Amino acid sequence: MDRLALLRRMMLIRSFESALAKRRDHGFQLLSSGAEGVAVGLCDALRNEDQLLCSGRSIAPSLARGLDPGAVMAELLGRIAGPNRGKAGRGHMAQPAAGFFGAHAVVGGNLAIAAGVALALQQRRSTAISVCVFGDGACGSGALHETLNIAALWKLPLLLVCDNNQIAIATPREQALAAARLSDLAAPFGIAAVTVDGTDVISVRDSATGLIANIRAGQGPGFLECISERFFSHSTATRETRSAAEMEVVWSRCPILRLTGQLRAEGVLASGAMEELQHDTDRQVLHAIAFAEASPFPNSAEALSHVD
Amino acid sequence: MDRLALLRRMMLIRSFESALAKRRDHGFQLLSSGAEGVAVGLCDALRNEDQLLCSGRSIAPSLARGLDPGAVMAELLGRIAGPNRGKAGRGHMAQPAAGFFGAHAVVGGNLAIAAGVALALQQRRSTAISVCVFGDGACGSGALHETLNIAALWKLPLLLVCDNNQIAIATPREQALAAARLSDLAAPFGIAAVTVDGTDVISVRDSATGLIANIRAGQGPGFLECISERFFSHSTATRETRSAAEMEVVWSRCPILRLTGQLRAEGVLASGAMEELQHDTDRQVLHAIAFAEASPFPNSAEALSHVD
Amino acid sequence: MLTESVSATVKLFFREAIARAVSESMRRDDRIILLGQDAGRFGGAYKEFSGLYGEFGPDRVRDTPVAEAAMVGLGVGAAAAGLRPLVSITYMDFLMLGLDPLVNYAAKARFKTGGQITTPIVVKTTAGARGQGVAHSQCIEAWMMAVPGLKVVAPSTPADACGLLKSALTDSGPVLFVDHKRLFSTAGEVPLAESFVPIGEALVRRTGTHVTITAHSYMTRIALTAAEHLAEEGVSCEIIDLRSLAPMDVETIAQSAGRTGALLTLEEGQLTCGIGAEIAFRIRELVGPIRMARVGALRAPVSSNPVLEAACVPSADRVIGAIRRLLNN
Amino acid sequence: MLTESVSATVKLFFREAIARAVSESMRRDDRIILLGQDAGRFGGAYKEFSGLYGEFGPDRVRDTPVAEAAMVGLGVGAAAAGLRPLVSITYMDFLMLGLDPLVNYAAKARFKTGGQITTPIVVKTTAGARGQGVAHSQCIEAWMMAVPGLKVVAPSTPADACGLLKSALTDSGPVLFVDHKRLFSTAGEVPLAESFVPIGEALVRRTGTHVTITAHSYMTRIALTAAEHLAEEGVSCEIIDLRSLAPMDVETIAQSAGRTGALLTLEEGQLTCGIGAEIAFRIRELVGPIRMARVGALRAPVSSNPVLEAACVPSADRVIGAIRRLLNN
Numbered sequence A, B: 001m002d003r004l005a006l007l008r009r010m011m012l013i014r015s016f017e018s019a020l021a022k023r024r025d026h027g028f029q030l031l032s033s034g035a036e037g038v039a040v041g042l043c044d045a046l047r048n049e050d051q052l053l054c055s056g057r058s059i060a061p062s063l064a065r066g067l068d069p070g071a072v073m074a075e076l077l078g079r080i081a082g083p084n085r086g087k088a089g090r091g092h093m094a095q096p097a098a099g100f101f102g103a104h105a106v107v108g109g110n111l112a113i114a115a116g117v118a119l120a121l122q123q124r125r126s127t128a129i130s131v132c133v134f135g136d137g138a139c140g141s142g143a144l145h146e147t148l149n150i151a152a153l154w155k156l157p158l159l160l161v162c163d164n165n166q167i168a169i170a171t172p173r174e175q176a177l178a179a180a181r182l183s184d185l186a187a188p189f190g191i192a193a194v195t196v197d198g199t200d201v202i203s204v205r206d207s208a209t210g211l212i213a214n215i216r217a218g219q220g221p222g223f224l225e226c227i228s229e230r231f232f233s234h235s236t237a238t239r240e241t242r243s244a245a246e247m248e249v250v251w252s253r254c255p256i257l258r259l260t261g262q263l264r265a266e267g268v269l270a271s272g273a274m275e276e277l278q279h280d281t282d283r284q285v286l287h288a289i290a291f292a293e294a295s296p297f298p299n300s301a302e303a304l305s306h307v308d
Numbered sequence C, D: 001m002l003t004e005s006v007s008a009t010v011k012l013f014f015r016e017a018i019a020r021a022v023s024e025s026m027r028r029d030d031r032i033i034l035l036g037q038d039a040g041r042f043g044g045a046y047k048e049f050s051g052l053y054g055e056f057g058p059d060r061v062r063d064t065p066v067a068e069a070a071m072v073g074l075g076v077g078a079a080a081a082g083l084r085p086l087v088s089i090t091y092m093d094f095l096m097l098g099l100d101p102l103v104n105y106a107a108k109a110r111f112k113t114g115g116q117i118t119t120p121i122v123v124k125t126t127a128g129a130r131g132q133g134v135a136h137s138q139c140i141e142a143w144m145m146a147v148p149g150l151k152v153v154a155p156s157t158p159a160d161a162c163g164l165l166k167s168a169l170t171d172s173g174p175v176l177f178v179d180h181k182r183l184f185s186t187a188g189e190v191p192l193a194e195s196f197v198p199i200g201e202a203l204v205r206r207t208g209t210h211v212t213i214t215a216h217s218y219m220t221r222i223a224l225t226a227a228e229h230l231a232e233e234g235v236s237c238e239i240i241d242l243r244s245l246a247p248m249d250v251e252t253i254a255q256s257a258g259r260t261g262a263l264l265t266l267e268e269g270q271l272t273c274g275i276g277a278e279i280a281f282r283i284r285e286l287v288g289p290i291r292m293a294r295v296g297a298l299r300a301p302v303s304s305n306p307v308l309e310a311a312c313v314p315s316a317d318r319v320i321g322a323i324r325r326l327l328n329n
């Protein structure tokens, strides 16, 4: 994608989440605002046949992977037009046919699953890879260790991407993880590991591209740590615990403003272009909402369908 | 302990296991022969008030910690004079009052337990430490990662000792663990970590002593990897999978012969002394067996005692 | 005067009752520590630990990483070594990650060491459905009831939450304390004076003559709602709040069921090998062949979708229907 | 000639029957891979994978580290992505370490994705007591029966081991295959021709008229022994080998129990919320109030001590005693 397309994708996610956050008819949502650069940069480094897995914070990953915003909105609002027929919501949204193997709301739970997907790809001699996005919080779980070890031993085509927004619910990352950098956790296993600024979509894309080249070459897994931000509280139903001063710093690190600034400075973004982009993405989101609202809730009989 | 005492303790363990292995009335046993140097060196660095935990391979740790050989034999033979009243056998032998918090037969299962013991000691402002011996196999488990991380964060008084006999049942350590050295696994957490030759009881003792000094000084956990050997198959009921050539190398690394050789070379061990030591320890083992055999099996009513 | 002060109560939310139980217990016994994700300054996912960090500080109220296996393991080890940890596992689904230390170590420690080691740990966890989907809604109390050496309690009111948690924190353990997402914001009277609810005693929440209903935790409220509706039709329900699932107060159930001659068991979890099956078997042994039915979740995962969640877990309507069928048989 | 060849059998040990099932399945379907600790060259803890590594090589028969959570997780992920993994968890006690991926992901994947993802994984594990103590002896089949979306099978003979494992390896999954330490060295006739045993069908192992006994896995053999002794006293037992625990063939049990008018359920695991409680409830619904009793382990951990192990888990003598009491009531 060119940089304008990357910008547009990030703006779509932001606009999508703003509209969603205003609604009160969905229980609650986990927003990705502040971390759009991670998902969008990463997905730009992927091929169609690759599979992306993520945590319950699934909006940016699913939209960045190219899922239809209307379908994603429908899923989040519990409507049957969602890819999971509204049965999964944010926590378990998936569309494997579109390269989005899916979210999983158990922290750390998707790590070994993603390694299993990688194993299946390796076994079938595919050139595709499996990619798992997880939070800093997930790095405290034993699942990471077991997955890193086996992935390294078996040289699985697996890219582990830590979306390190530096907090897990209310626990600051330093208080939960003894490692200086989270990418250091991959080092003992001989896994190529990089830490980048996750608010820089281009760095994310380029670092991912570099790691993925090695993975596709059969050299085994890679680990990418992206330092990102969480612009809002953990979920739309959770209280914020960070101080106003802390939030100033957080908000100052906006991936969208960052790229906009660069493009402006380089003269790539004409003066009215931003407004036009904003208008476009807002309209896309309105369509998405309209699509979702036109779709009914599943019938209660669906409670017993697809069980066995 | 002086080196003669260390030698004697190692010989006691070897002699104990030889006698035990000849019996057929105990199901099976996990022998420590080849790794006596780890347990004996380590325990020499401990104080009475410290607590030792280990895996199901519990003979060397319990005897090195100073448990009565008769009581240990009774436990292994299922007799009521064992510290656990014969209810636990090899897998769960314990005598906390003697500083042996106990074995636990779930691989990796004692790691977090040991950290919990360390937490209790820290909370009570004790100067005692908690020590956990586990195998190379346990290093594949997520429990290690979670324990290292929390122990480092909370600066727990915990020494993790990997008795790396380079094999888990039949799986060579290189095939199960991607790390170059197992002590490397502690590095990302900022934990002091050392690898020593586990067949050198003096190195083990000295390295443990160094790490423990830091731990007692409140600097947080330490990690000691001891490269040891497993002289026999995984258990007395398991088939050996290593080749004769491999076993030649394994047997060449005997901690007892090594120390004997040193002491001989230095003239510390007089010519007839070895025979005398051997005679002593063999007699001690005979007494242990006699003690155990004099003790009855528990009554079947014990099956329901100590449950709640 | 005396009776008045004895029966004096204060109205608390369920979540406040938990915080109060922990606070009173921690004041009394300095071996009690609290470990949990965001249990400290944040005060717990449902504010059920609110104020504890301020009162007892970071040494006794510890935030942990997201590492359920180690959280339970550390708690168990610390208990074995003399502390009395309260470990909070946010959702019961994630208790699965900590079953090894709880089941394979804690529940067996006393037995396997011939009484040398006890593990006075309380693991608190939150069960039940409230819009959070397949991996945040499960009720696996029945599994835990089947673990010898483990006690399981599951209160339905603030008073019982407070009293049972306090008992659990003095028990020789291990104890699993199960609460419910839909209970934290319910209110109720709690004795002003420090008071304990013994583990192992059920409570008749409503007396009745036609049918005995057993329930625990949030389902007790569903049962009460159903009973009110049925009362209008002239059906009189006796409701037994189990409170303690292991050990279970089978005698109280048997007495009631023997009187009413009909038993309906209600649980939010799966019916298969569930609490209802167990109660039914034991009541049949004690009381003989009376009419029995059980109500529980459909055999399906619990979706976060409001329509599907409501269809899956028991409602007052389903209980009413089941009782009508039971009594018309 | 035709009937002869159809009924031709070969005598195999239980462990050989497993190896044969895996081998035949792997030849037929190259999506099948085997993951397990020492499952490769070593051939499995009970030699039940003997020969597979030689035949299929290290890519399809993989030794894993001691990391049960990741083993199951990898298998589940690989299944979701198109393979058919067979994951061996040496002892059922350690399945606890892998419950999160099995229960929270695999069993719910089809449901939560609206059918987009299926997880055709088979997890094989070994239950039961044989001198290995508190953390190597547990039977938690009842827990697993209560997981919607998960199938559970537990054969008692080499033929069923072979046929059920082969069915499991063609099933849409997930399937838990439970065997037993005391079965591997038992022998039995296995059809020479490739044959499948359908999941969900119980088998009457012995016909009788006085009492119906249900059992699975090794306990089926205990039941048969008890029945032989009781036959000498003139008591005629019908023994139903459940084979499949979820789904369970309740109809076959009901037909038998309806005829005999007495039901004894036998399981090696805990009785509380166990298989017997479930069967009793469902048979009561279908057949009405017949005489019922259940036999299972004592409510205690299983010691490695031979005296205490024997006291804890059900023996033929205990079954005989329970049946005498049941029939004299």
Ligand SMILES: Cc1ncc(C[n+]2csc(CCOP(=O)(O)OP(=O)(O)O)c2C)c(N)n1
Pocket (backbone or CB within 6 Å): A055, A057, A105, A106, A107, A108, A134, A135, A136, A137, A138, A139, A165, A167, A168, A169, A230, A234, C037, C066, C068, C090, C094, C097
């Ligand atoms: C195993 C498990 N434990 C606890 C939770 C509750 N929980 C949900 S999100 C979350 C924080 C995760 O933090 P992080 O991994 O940094 O992701 P982020 O929310 O910052 O994107 C927790 C603890 C869970 N879902 N799964």
Ligand SMILES: Cc1ncc(C[n+]2csc(CCOP(=O)(O)OP(=O)(O)O)c2C)c(N)n1
Pocket (backbone or CB within 6 Å): B055, B057, B105, B106, B107, B108, B134, B135, B136, B137, B138, B139, B165, B167, B168, B169, B230, B234, D037, D066, D068, D090, D094, D097
């Ligand atoms: C969680 C778990 N998985 C599997 C086993 C079976 N098992 C017993 S000992 C062992 C090998 C352990 O190897 P290692 O840790 O190197 O210790 P060693 O036997 O070499 O002393 C295994 C896999 C177990 N006891 N616990």
Ligand SMILES: [Mg+2]
Pocket (backbone or CB within 6 Å): A135, A136, A137, A163, A164, A165, A166, A167, A168, A169
């Ligand atoms: Mg985070």
Ligand SMILES: [Mg+2]
Pocket (backbone or CB within 6 Å): B135, B136, B137, B163, B164, B165, B166, B167, B168, B169
């Ligand atoms: Mg080893």
